[in-house]
Amino acid sequence: MNDQEGFAISVEEAEIGYQEGGVPIGAALVSSHGKLLGRGHNMRVQKGSAIHHGETAALENSGRLPASAYKNATMFTTLSPCDMCTGACILYGISRVVIGENGTFLGGEAYLKQRGIEVVVLGDKKCQDLMGKFISEKPEVWNEDIGEEVRVHSKEAKA
Amino acid sequence: MNDQEGFAISVEEAEIGYQEGGVPIGAALVSSHGKLLGRGHNMRVQKGSAIHHGETAALENSGRLPASAYKNATMFTTLSPCDMCTGACILYGISRVVIGENGTFLGGEAYLKQRGIEVVVLGDKKCQDLMGKFISEKPEVWNEDIGEEVRVHSKEAKA
Ligand SMILES: [Ca+2]
Ligand SMILES: [Ca+2]
Ligand SMILES: [Zn+2]
Ligand SMILES: [Zn+2]
Numbered sequence: 001m002n003d004q005e006g007f008a009i010s011v012e013e014a015e016i017g018y019q020e021g022g023v024p025i026g027a028a029l030v031s032s033h034g035k036l037l038g039r040g041h042n043m044r045v046q047k048g049s050a051i052h053h054g055e056t057a058a059l060e061n062s063g064r065l066p067a068s069a070y071k072n073a074t075m076f077t078t079l080s081p082c083d084m085c086t087g088a089c090i091l092y093g094i095s096r097v098v099i100g101e102n103g104t105f106l107g108g109e110a111y112l113k114q115r116g117i118e119v120v121v122l123g124d125k126k127c128q129d130l131m132g133k134f135i136s137e138k139p140e141v142w143n144e145d146i147g148e149e150v151r152v153h154s155k156e157a158k159a
Numbered sequence: 160m161n162d163q164e165g166f167a168i169s170v171e172e173a174e175i176g177y178q179e180g181g182v183p184i185g186a187a188l189v190s191s192h193g194k195l196l197g198r199g200h201n202m203r204v205q206k207g208s209a210i211h212h213g214e215t216a217a218l219e220n221s222g223r224l225p226a227s228a229y230k231n232a233t234m235f236t237t238l239s240p241c242d243m244c245t246g247a248c249i250l251y252g253i254s255r256v257v258i259g260e261n262g263t264f265l266g267g268e269a270y271l272k273q274r275g276i277e278v279v280v281l282g283d284k285k286c287q288d289l290m291g292k293f294i295s296e297k298p299e300v301w302n303e304d305i306g307e308e309v310r311v312h313s314k315e316a317k318a
Contacts, residue, residue: 048223051215051247059209067308083274087246087267088210091314092306108246111270115242147251149226155250 003074006030007098007122009039010076013054014100014130017041023145024130025079027054029062029094032072038062044145053145054078055085059092070094078127080107082146083155090115100127104135105146106154162233165189166257166281168198169235172213173259173289176200182304183293184238186213188221188253191231197221203304212304213237214244218251229253237286239266241305242314249274259286263294264305265313 006028013026023042031037040057043049052060055077062069070092075081078100081089086108089097096118102109109119135142135151143149165187172185182201190196199216202208211219214236221228229251234240237259240248245267248256255277261268268278294301294310302310 044223050218050221050223050251051210056210056243062209064203064207064209064303066303067306070306083246083249084215084243085246087242087244087249090242090246092209144223144225147226147229 001030001034001036003076003098006036006074006076007100007124009036010054010058010078010100011124011127013039013041013058014078014127017043017046017054018130018134020046022046023141024134025054025077027058027075027077029058030074030076031069032095037065037069037073042145045141051084053082053085055081056088059088067093072096074098078124079131080105080109080121081112082107083111086111089117096120098122100124101131103128104131104153108155160189160193160195162235162257165195165233165235166259166283168195169213169217169237169259170283170286172198172200172217173237173286176202176205176213177289177293179205181205182300183289184213184236186217186234186236188217189233189235190228191254196224196228196232201304204300210243212241212244214240215247218247226252231255233257237283238290239264239268239280240271241266242270245270248276255279257281259283260290262287263290263312267314 009028018024022045026041038061043052074096080102168187177183181204185200197220202211233255239261
């Protein structure tokens with residue numbers, strides 16, 4: 001599959017999450033050969049989970065893989081990745097992270113680049129509208145998901 | 160509970176993991192008031208999981224918590240945290256990470272410090288011996304767990 005198809009799956013996952021009453025962030029992990037390795041969405045509400053975010057859910061649903069499987073792989077995600085998901089992409093040596101939007105939240109993009117990962121931000125309005133809607137509907141769930149008491153727009157390192 | 164008790168739980172978790180045939184890394188998350196929030200161990204082998212490491216398993220087993228619950232909390236872990244677990248501790252604003260050993264593997268300690276988290280390394284021989292034994296017994300499982308094809312001792316950013 002191409003980038004457009006990979007990204008479309010992440011959006012589909014976000015929409016499923018929203019329909020389930022959850023945090024609407026979706027992700028898809030696609031290999032260098034264009035094969036879908038795994039897809040998933042945030043499961044905080046659905047599973048009471050602190051670690052199943054979009055990107056980590058896609059990794060989890062990809063199952064156990066050798067390091068070579070992640071080589072030159074792309075993580076498609078509807079929202080700028082939080083610090084945990086940033087670290088997960090670094091751990092597995094994913095080469096590229098394609099992000100729907102970073103207007104509602106800016107995560108670890110600078111650190112991804114610092115660690116040699118290509119970052120592409122699409123500025124997708126559909127993703128931004130869905131997150132904006134969710135945050136206005138359930139601000140406390142969203143704050144909990146990013147480990148904050150009040151809304152923040154960025155958790156990038158100040159350094 | 161005090162630090163000694165918190166760390167002992169992480170070691171207990173690592174030993175349970177080893178007995179189950181898994182990657183022997185354990186963790187315990189303890190609140191500022193000394194309450195155990197959650198404990199867990201790496202579940203790569205047991206659950207075919209790519210994201211249930213020691214620290215993330217402890218976070219997952221702590222359930223959904225508001226940001227305030229993590230304030231001044233300590234993550235006890237038997238091994239230097241990988242990039243994903245490093246990011247998970249940063250995401251939730253954990254204040255201190257107490258590490259059994261970093262001789263078999265050096266993870267994101269420098270980045271934790273850069274993000275304002277206190278890092279304590281105990282240099283615990285028991286932890287180091289258990290990891291060393293596991294790595295020599297199942298090197299391919301260990302490499303997979305840290306996203307590498309061959310053994311590396313450090314994944315710290317070169318920068
Ligand atoms: Ca905070
Ligand atoms: Ca690598
Ligand atoms: Zn995340
Ligand atoms: Zn880890």
